[in-house]
Amino acid sequence: MLRKLLPHLAIILSCMYVVFFGIDRVNSAMAFIENDITKWLLLVLCLISITNAVLVIVDDRKRERRRRARAKKRAHAGTAR
Amino acid sequence: MKKRKKRRPWLSRQLRRRPRPVWVLILCDALLLGLGLVTFALFHHVLPRHEQSVGIVTTRESLMAARSQQVDVPRATDAPAMEAATIAPAAPEGAAGSGETAEPAPTETPDPDAPKRSVHTTENIGWFGNRFPDKFTDGEVIITDDSYKSSHVNITLQRHKKPGLAFYVADIYIKDIISLKTVFAEDTFSRGLRESVVSMNKRVGGIIAINGDFYGCRADGFVMRNGELYRKDTRTKRDVGVLYWDGTMETFSPSKFDIDDAIAKGACQIWNFGPRLLDENGEAMTKFNSDVWGLNPRTALGYYEPGHYCFVVVDGRTDKSKGMELKDLSKLMHTLGCVRAYNMDGGNTSVMVVGGKAVNNQSGKGRITSDAIVIVDN
Numbered sequence: 001m002l003r004k005l006l007p008h009l010a011i012i013l014s015c016m017y018v019v020f021f022g023i024d025r026v027n028s029a030m031a032f033i034e035n036d037i038t039k040w041l042l043l044v045l046c047l048i049s050i051t052n053a054v055l056v057i058v059d060d061r062k063r064e065r066r067r068r069a070r071a072k073k074r075a076h077a078g079t080a081r
Numbered sequence: 082m083k084k085r086k087k088r089r090p091w092l093s094r095q096l097r098r099r100p101r102p103v104w105v106l107i108l109c110d111a112l113l114l115g116l117g118l119v120t121f122a123l124f125h126h127v128l129p130r131h132e133q134s135v136g137i138v139t140t141r142e143s144l145m146a147a148r149s150q151q152v153d154v155p156r157a158t159d160a161p162a163m164e165a166a167t168i169a170p171a172a173p174e175g176a177a178g179s180g181e182t183a184e185p186a187p188t189e190t191p192d193p194d195a196p197k198r199s200v201h202t203t204e205n206i207g208w209f210g211n212r213f214p215d216k217f218t219d220g221e222v223i224i225t226d227d228s229y230k231s232s233h234v235n236i237t238l239q240r241h242k243k244p245g246l247a248f249y250v251a252d253i254y255i256k257d258i259i260s261l262k263t264v265f266a267e268d269t270f271s272r273g274l275r276e277s278v279v280s281m282n283k284r285v286g287g288i289i290a291i292n293g294d295f296y297g298c299r300a301d302g303f304v305m306r307n308g309e310l311y312r313k314d315t316r317t318k319r320d321v322g323v324l325y326w327d328g329t330m331e332t333f334s335p336s337k338f339d340i341d342d343a344i345a346k347g348a349c350q351i352w353n354f355g356p357r358l359l360d361e362n363g364e365a366m367t368k369f370n371s372d373v374w375g376l377n378p379r380t381a382l383g384y385y386e387p388g389h390y391c392f393v394v395v396d397g398r399t400d401k402s403k404g405m406e407l408k409d410l411s412k413l414m415h416t417l418g419c420v421r422a423y424n425m426d427g428g429n430t431s432v433m434v435v436g437g438k439a440v441n442n443q444s445g446k447g448r449i450t451s452d453a454i455v456i457v458d459n
Binding site: 001004005008011012013015016019025026027028029030031032034035036037038041 | 092093096106109110113114117118121124125126295298299300301316318319354371372373426428
């Protein structure tokens with residue numbers, strides 16, 4: 001479940017930051033970026049991104065391991081014949 | 082007995098189903114993004130969050146004491162000197178509410194043993210009665226559509242309207258600095274609390290009012306109102322406008338502003354929105370410390386000399402008036418003869434209120450704000 005939710009959370013939070021950046025350029029006096037809420041959101045975004053990245057790396061390594069195991073199996077089957 | 086299979090939660094079941102079409106995913110993410118932004122706005126600038134005041138208070142009396150001069154006076158002249166030392170404007174009604182104390186000016190006890198003694202001579206700080214004697218009446222109040230003249234206040238409102246631009250200039254003379262006061266929404270220092278300038282003006286019995294710097298939408302910077310320092314956060318990157326108890330006004334870039342110095346010099350109002358509109362020599366500027374560029378509704382406070390100020394409000398974002406750029410506003414303030422000018426919050430917030438209603442056409446439906454600058458008749 002986490003694997004499916006996290007990318008969406010990352011997209012939503014990133015889009016929020018794009019909006020904050022845009023309106024902060026227009027009116028920085030409103031402090032859309034320099035406030036406590038946005039700083040905490042940034043921390044959440046960072047944690048989500050790190051978790052996402054770790055999950056992607058883990059998946060990638062699993063896939064790679066499986067691919068190698070399959071290739072090895074095929075090689076063994078070839079030599080047995 | 083048949084073992085019943087445990088049912089997964091709804092969200093888990095949804096996520097384990099076949100992948101949804103892409104447009105459904107995009108729509109869901111967009112809706113959640115909107116929800117996130119609304120929640121952010123709710124906590125960022127809608128829900129009130131009370132703040133604690135720094136607690137530093139400056140009063141006119143403390144400034145008088147600080148500015149008093151030690152002069153040697155022969156013993157024979159002690160009595161007249163004492164009388165002169167205690168001359169000060171009577172504390173007007175409502176001074177307590179503006180953060181001032183009604184303590185008398187400091188005096189000294191005569192020392193009979195000393196051949197000469199030192200006395201404090203005090204000046205009437207923030208009292209401009211002698212500066213513009215012809216501007217005030219002897220007690221009667223003369224009110225017309227565009228002017229107000231009394232024993233303490235003289236206001237003339239000019240409405241300038243030409244194709245594509247409308248702005249309003251209120252030329253203001255005050256006899257006493259406490260006639261220019263600032264008001265918080267619901268009389269409370271808080272982020273998120275808002276009130277219309279009309280309502281704030283009505284509550285304090287103001288003659289004319291403009292919106293302030295909307296301190297309530299930020300957590301940083303400086304907020305000083307009627308002598309009390311409420312917020313002291315040096316992280317600010319915005320220009321600072323300071324009005325002192327002696328009636329002078331100064332504007333600073335954030336790097337050159339020293340809060341301790343301003344307090345020592347007797348600051349009574351500090352705004353932190355900006356930018357400043359005139360340079361140190363009172364000349365118009367072309368570059369500003371602000372991101373709010375383009376044609377917009379504007380509000381500005383102008384300073385000519387102690388006791389003489391102006392409120393300027395420019396209409397904008399309508400067919401009748403597009404608004405002004407900062408450089409145009411700077412030129413206008415210079416043309417009016419101001420030597421210092423400071424830009425307050427603009428856009429939908431920009432408003433000038435006279436006699437319980439807005440004089441200008443607020444853009445959009447207007448915006449309630451967290452503070453106002455009001456002229457009251459003592």
